[in-house]
Amino acid sequence: MGSQYRNHTSDDARGSDTVAANAFPAPDGRTGRGSGRIPDPGAPVIRGDRPGSFARGVLTERHPALIRQVRGAFPYGPRQGRALDALLDEITDGVVEPLDASGHASDHELWSAWGRGHFGRSWFDVPFLWAESYFYRRLLAATEYFGVGPWQGVDPFAPFKEAELRSETVDEEIRALDALADMPAGDRATALLHASLWGNRADLGFLVSAGKPTPDSTGTGTETGTSAGSGLVADDSALLWHLLPAGARATVAVVADNAGRELIPDLVLVDHFLERRHAERVVLHVKPYPYYVSDATTADVVDCLRRLTRASGGAGAIGERLWDAMATGRLEVRTHPFFCAPLPYEKMPEDLREEFASAAVTVLKGDLNYRRLVGDRRWEATTQFADLTAYFPGPVAALRTLKSDVVVGLEEQTLNTLERSGEAWRTSGTHALVQVRQ
Ligand SMILES: O=P(O)(O)OC[C@@]1(O)O[C@H](CO)[C@@H](O)[C@@H]1O
Numbered sequence: 203m204g205s206q207y208r209n210h211t212s213d214d215a216r217g218s219d220t221v222a223a224n225a226f227p228a229p230d231g232r233t234g235r236g237s238g239r240i241p242d243p244g245a246p247v248i249r250g251d252r253p254g255s256f257a258r259g260v261l262t263e264r265h266p267a268l269i270r271q272v273r274g275a276f277p278y279g280p281r282q283g284r285a286l287d288a289l290l291d292e293i294t295d296g297v298v299e300p301l302d303a304s305g306h307a308s309d310h311e312l313w314s315a316w317g318r319g320h321f322g323r324s325w326f327d328v329p330f331l332w333a334e335s336y337f338y339r340r341l342l343a344a345t346e347y348f349g350v351g352p353w354q355g356v357d358p359f360a361p362f363k364e365a366e367l368r369s370e371t372v373d374e375e376i377r378a379l380d381a382l383a384d385m386p387a388g389d390r391a392t393a394l395l396h397a398s399l400w401g402n403r404a405d406l407g408f409l410v411s412a413g414k415p416t417p418d419s420t421g422t423g424t425e426t427g428t429s430a431g432s433g434l435v436a437d438d439s440a441l442l443w444h445l446l447p448a449g450a451r452a453t454v455a456v457v458a459d460n461a462g463r464e465l466i467p468d469l470v471l472v473d474h475f476l477e478r479r480h481a482e483r484v485v486l487h488v489k490p491y492p493y494y495v496s497d498a499t500t501a502d503v504v505d506c507l508r509r510l511t512r513a514s515g516g517a518g519a520i521g522e523r524l525w526d527a528m529a530t531g532r533l534e535v536r537t538h539p540f541f542c543a544p545l546p547y548e549k550m551p552e553d554l555r556e557e558f559a560s561a562a563v564t565v566l567k568g569d570l571n572y573r574r575l576v577g578d579r580r581w582e583a584t585t586q587f588a589d590l591t592a593y594f595p596g597p598v599a600a601l602r603t604l605k606s607d608v609v610v611g612l613e614e615q616t617l618n619t620l621e622r623s624g625e626a627w628r629t630s631g632t633h634a635l636v637q638v639r640q
Pocket residue numbers: 260264402405407408459460494567568569570571573605606
């Protein structure tokens with residue numbers, strides 16, 4: 203069977219505060235912090251200031267490559283060309299500049315507050331999470347995504363997302379769903395969970411610095427290599443299913459990450475939650491605007507649903523059920539500006555806290571969500587996941603392939619094995635985790 207839908211076995215585990223200001227304050231002035239035990243945030247915040255570090259590579263290689271690729275993918279006019287060139291100069295040789303005051307978007311004040319203390323400094327000296335988030339905001343500004351003109355709302359990453367969705371790999375992954383129909387229920391559930399998990403490896407941003415912007419040229423499978431089959435470094439999936447007993451009238455929140463090859467298996471998992479009555483309702487949270495290259499927006503959800511409904515066999519049936527679930531409100535797509543804020547979840551606003559508090563479990567997909575969940579810091583990898591997420595307003599599950607330096611919740615022995623392997627296990631996307639806090 204192709205791809206993500208292979209049943210990876212779980213015993214294979216061998217193998218800002220960057221915030222200048224909290225612009226999403228709780229009504230009583232609290233920072234949105236929960237009542238749980240907050241571990242000592244003594245671990246250093248990750249910045250791009252260490253030559254040779256992953257963060258440095260993203261800032262010096264991935265971001266410039268992305269600007270060039272976006273520029274090449276659209277017939278932008280001279281003004282946009284100049285803005286993109288200026289951004290390229292700024293991120294390589296300059297200092298962080300504020301948003302252009304003549305811009306039309308409503309978030310200028312927020313970014314002024316979030317950027318206090320960061321503007322005027324080297325992009326390498328500010329917190330990595332902040333720098334990346336702000337880079338995407340600036341890229342959108344340069345392409346006039348937020349302008350009132352003809353380029354308003356034109357997703358600069360759309361060509362890459364579209365190419366991925368049209369790829370043969372996606373065809374194969376969709377066909378592979380048919381083979382799941384006859385599986386025992388438990389194995390099928392595991393296969394779907396792992397498909398969603400490993401789908402996170404198919405991240406277009408992840409491919410940019412490799413000079414492989416489109417899926418047709420990437421060959422990145424979530425399916426290939428023994429490490430994908432044995433690369434779970436932590437696996438609390440039994441606890442996740444325990445939190446979702448069949449027949450419970452639960453709402454499940456799923457905070458999506460990437461579109462296309464990640465979102466399709468996410469939607470298939472959502473269908474499974476609804477069909478097998480693990481959830482009565484699912485709220486799928488997406489980004490309010492294009493972000494981190496392939497992050498899912500509402501438009502991407504619609505594209506994936508269309509892709510599924512047009513397929514034959516099992517995938518087509520799943521697409522129809524999800525379409526119907528949207529119409530009846532059992533599947534609801536939502537978004538919130540906080541999803542594009544350069545802030546950890548610890549600073550989430552009250553309305554989002556309430557939303558997550560009412561869910562039986564909140565499933566956070568992907569690497570960036572993980573960094574925001576535990577804090578983008580150089581934690582000891584054995585720091586308890588439950589301690590770092592105690593503030594979260596309800597049960598929370600992280601499904602993530604490892605694509606940045608942050609990792610917590612590992613057993614000492616697992617960590618030792620990984621360190622001895624000599625692999626770039628923290629950043630290469632060859633390893634993954636399912637971590638759950640009840
Ligand atoms: O959240 P995702 O899509 O799983 O991963 C996004 C991500 O890999 O992109 C960045 C590099 O561009 C990483 O720092 C980051 O964590």
